[in-house]
Each structure stands twice: as C-alpha cells, then as structure tokens.
Amino acid sequence: MSPRPNRRRSFRARQQDAHHQQQEERTQKFLKIFYLVVAVVIAGVWNVMETPPAIKEVGIGTGxxxxxxxxxxxxxxxxxxxxxxxxxxxxxxxxxxxxxxxxxxxxxxxxxxxxxxxxxxxxxxxxxGARGALAALLDIGTGLLFLGLVPATAGSWLSSRVRRGLGYSLTGGGLLAMGVSVVTSFL
Incomplete structure (x- = not known):
C-alpha cells in the first residue's frame, strides 16, 4: 500500500489563500470603478465641451x-x-x-x-443647408459613442440585457451620426 497524500492544509495556508482571494476581489472591484469613472469623465467632458457648439452648428445649418x-x-x-x-x-x-x-x-x-x-x-x-447640419453630426456622434462606453464599463452592476441595450443603441447611434457626417463632408 502506498501512503495517502496529506490533503489537509494548515490553518495559516488557508488564511493566506483567503487573504489573496480578498485582495484579488478588491483589485477587480477597484478596476471596475476606475474604468467606469474614466468612461464617465471622457463622455462628460466631450459632451459638455463639443456637443453644444455642434448643436449650434446644426441650428445654423438648418436655418x-x-x-x-x-x-x-x-x-x-x-x-x-x-x-x-x-x-x-x-x-x-x-x-x-x-x-x-x-x-x-x-x-x-x-x-x-x-x-x-x-x-x-x-x-x-x-x-x-443640409451639408452644414449633417457635418456637425460628427461631434454629436462622437459624444454618443463615448456615452455608449458607460454602460459597457458598468459591467456587473447592470443587468446584461440593459447593458447591451444601452451600449448598442448609444454606440450605434454615434457611429451612424459619425458616418453620415463623414459622407456629407465629401459631397
């Protein structure tokens, strides 16, 4: 008969494993919060600085x-x-x-x-004219694209259905507006 391996671990080893697991969970939580804050700051700064002038340009373009x-x-x-x-x-x-x-x-x-x-x-x-109004959509589309990052980075705090819906709609709207703007700039 061969000797059985000792499957018991010392109390100290189990404590260290639990401590490492807690550290890993804290790090993951910190990174989620950090990415969310970065996404909100980028979206907020862009939408505060660039979107109002773009809306004004759309108003000028449409008359x-x-x-x-x-x-x-x-x-x-x-x-x-x-x-x-x-x-x-x-x-x-x-x-x-x-x-x-x-x-x-x-x-x-x-x-x-x-x-x-x-x-x-x-x-x-x-x-x-229409070209002026549509050309301003680049900044508005970029703002929507950045807003689409927020639900994507919110991760586990939102349900997957809500996260996907918000992310897809904002990102899709941003890309559509940017695409229309780029196409009209060549007309």
Whole structure:
C-alpha cells in the first residue's frame, strides 16, 4: 500500500489563500470603478465641451438660428500641437439683407477664397443647408459613442440585457451620426 497524500492544509495556508482571494476581489472591484469613472469623465467632458457648439452648428445649418448671407474664407491657420491637429479659419461674412461686411470665425473645413452660403450667429458663421447640419453630426456622434462606453464599463452592476441595450443603441447611434457626417463632408 502506498501512503495517502496529506490533503489537509494548515490553518495559516488557508488564511493566506483567503487573504489573496480578498485582495484579488478588491483589485477587480477597484478596476471596475476606475474604468467606469474614466468612461464617465471622457463622455462628460466631450459632451459638455463639443456637443453644444455642434448643436449650434446644426441650428445654423438648418436655418433655425442665424442671419443669412455669404461667407468668403480669407485665411486658415494650422494650430496643430504635438497631440492635436486643429485648423482655424477666418472669413468675410456679407449679410444678405444689408450687404454689410463682417470678419468672423468660419468653419474649419472651408477652402481659402471660396464663397459659401452661410448664416451667422453670435459672431460665428456656419455653412447653411443640409451639408452644414449633417457635418456637425460628427461631434454629436462622437459624444454618443463615448456615452455608449458607460454602460459597457458598468459591467456587473447592470443587468446584461440593459447593458447591451444601452451600449448598442448609444454606440450605434454615434457611429451612424459619425458616418453620415463623414459622407456629407465629401459631397
């Protein structure tokens, strides 16, 4: 007969295993909370900083706000940094009703020397028409996409049906809005 292996573990070894398991559970909980906070901060900052101007641009594009006229792009400057590529354009807006000229900040995707149908609101000119309204959807779609991250990172705190539904709807809506915006920017 061979000797039976000792299956009993010492009390100290069982305590250490329980301690390691508790540490692992705490780490997992911390990571879930950390990822949720990061997702909420990203979604919140983007939606606070970028969505209101985009909604204003949609209003200008649809004709709900602003005064009609034409915009000639005078100059565009590249304000790129190591992390971001940003272009700023200035233009000459001519009011349709009075013919008065005003220098304004213009949309960043214009071509220098081109004349565009535009509307002006609060010193900012926006492209008038469907193209201007749809082009602004990129920022709104990105905001929805970031909001779609929140239920995805909430993990076990939401039921899987609610998490999937929110995540799919917000992410799908964001991707659709971004796709429409990118397609219309080439028209």
């Amino acid at each position: 709900l706000i602003g005064i009609p006229g034409t915009l000639t792009i005078l100059e565009c400057t590249d304000q790129s940094t190591a992390k971001f590529s940003r272009r700023r354009c200035d233009g000459d807006f001519v009011y349709a009703s009075t013919g008065e000229h005003v220098t304004v900040r213009a949309f960043s995707w214009g071509t220098v020397g081109e004349v565009y149908p535009a509307r002006i609101a609060d010193g900012q000119a926006g492209y008038a």
